[in-house]
Amino acid sequence: MGLIVLQTDETIEPEFNTYFADRSCPIYVSRIPSGAEVSKDTLAQMENALPMAADLLPKARPYRVVGYGCTSASSVIGSEVVESMVQRTCDAAVVTNPLRAASACAASLGVAKFALLSPYIEEVNNPLRRAFAENGISMDVFGSFGEAEESKVVRISQQSVVDAAMKLGADSAVEAVFISCTNLRTFDAIAEIQKRLGKPVLSSNQSLAWHMRELNRR
Structure with a gap:
């Protein structure tokens, strides 16, 4: 590979x-x-x-x-x-x-209504949500750290990721959470969020x- x-x-x-x-x-x-x-x-x-x-x-x-x-x-x-x-x-x-992969993963899990958590500014978030919508995935619930600098994205704390994902994922309208960006540290956060929410949690990586x-x- x-x-x-x-x-x-x-x-x-x-x-x-x-x-x-x-x-x-x-x-x-x-x-x-x-x-x-x-x-x-x-x-x-x-x-x-x-x-x-x-x-x-x-x-x-x-x-x-x-x-x-x-x-x-x-x-x-x-x-x-x-x-x-x-x-x-x-x-x-x-x-x-990650876009194609997350769409395939969502299909495998049978979920289509996501809460999106990203680090991006809105001019980047908008085409991302549109692209997922074209793949049959709605992301009407979303939140962002609003960070444009890559060097700062990687330093967003795990606790900040967990807290933000929990807040978004608690919405009864969503079936799962997607945490976007390969530079955002999510490996150790996913299990905690998933356990507390009781919903699937995906990340880019x-x-x-x-x-x-x-x-x-x-």
Whole structure:
């Protein structure tokens, strides 16, 4: 498997090391240039950088699956375009991303009404909610930390994530919670939120890891 990680991301690799601690095959990682701030413009710019980042993955053998580790950029660029750009330079059977992965995970769980918790500013949140809606997932209940700087997103505390997710997920209108952004630390928060809410809790990294594992088995 292959994984394309944002230059600014400090979280996805250590979390993937835990999610895939039992893996029998390696995950090769490449980095893609990304802006210090998250905006529609900086996210869109990654489209043209995707082929170069994918080209840096080792070419000894084809990949069953490659993951692109950016939820918000996938909503701006589009999952199909992301896959096409990666496959230009990388022999990958399938390409997934957190948006596509979370949608698949939601379908597997049989849930479609989510509360969304994100770190993003509204110009990034809006296309993300629209993209999920196109996949049949409503996110009418949502909240954000309103943070544009990537270096600050990774330093949002676990307790802040838990408290915010609990508040959103307590709404009786939602069936599950999605915590967006691969740079937001969620691994240790998910179990606590899920136990207290009694509802499924997904995150960008958890969903992407699950989907890559599922696709790799096919």
